[in-house]
Amino acid sequence: MESQHGATADELVAVTPVSDGRYLVCRTPGFFRGIAAGDVIDYDDRNKSAKVVERGGNVAVQVFHVGVPGNIIETLKKEAVKAGGRIDGELDRLVVLTFPVAVGFPAIESLLATLPEDGIEWEYGNVFDERGAPLAWWEGHE
Structure with a gap:
């Protein structure tokens, strides 16, 4: 994750595995943008990026x-x-x-x-x- 000022930080996001590479987000993260609790994401560990595949509402x-x-x-x-x-x-x-x-x-x-x-x-x-x-x-x- 990178801030608007260029600083980076890692954040542990509470998830539960759903299938290979897919996770259910259990709690909304504080800094990781674009996701909320209830979303299902694909997570790319190499790039430290998540893509929402299903919104939890x-x-x-x-x-x-x-x-x-x-x-x-x-x-x-x-x-x-x-x-x-x-x-x-x-x-x-x-x-x-x-x-x-x-x-x-x-x-x-x-x-x-x-x-x-x-x-x-x-x-x-x-x-x-x-x-x-x-x-x-x-x-x-x-």
């Missing part, structure tokens, strides 16, 4: 935070679960959320709009491609 959201009071993050997590989502990972400055696409983008964005502007950035992990174009996999899933 979940929306990945990464919430990065710095200097934000813990109670705000705890409230975010509780409200995400109340809205039908789940917490798939957490680091000191990151919360990884997974929502069934049926929850709807307006509900997800409404929840995230309650966060303070200072110290928080969020992004979808599997909604846009590298150029910012919508992937549109959710059409027919909503």
Whole structure:
């Protein structure tokens, strides 16, 4: 995985083997773009790349935070679960959320709009491609 600044890092993604070279993603990753929990992927170990072969119907959201009071993050997590989502990972400055696409983008964005502007950035992990174009996999899933 490579960041927009050219830095690279390895991330262990929780998967279950489905068949030869195919894996079911168990939890949405924090940094690996384009996939979410429930997706089935082909993984190329040599190139460290994954290709989604079947979408699981979940929306990945990464919430990065710095200097934000813990109670705000705890409230975010509780409200995400109340809205039908789940917490798939957490680091000191990151919360990884997974929502069934049926929850709807307006509900997800409404929840995230309650966060303070200072110290928080969020992004979808599997909604846009590298150029910012919508992937549109959710059409027919909503």
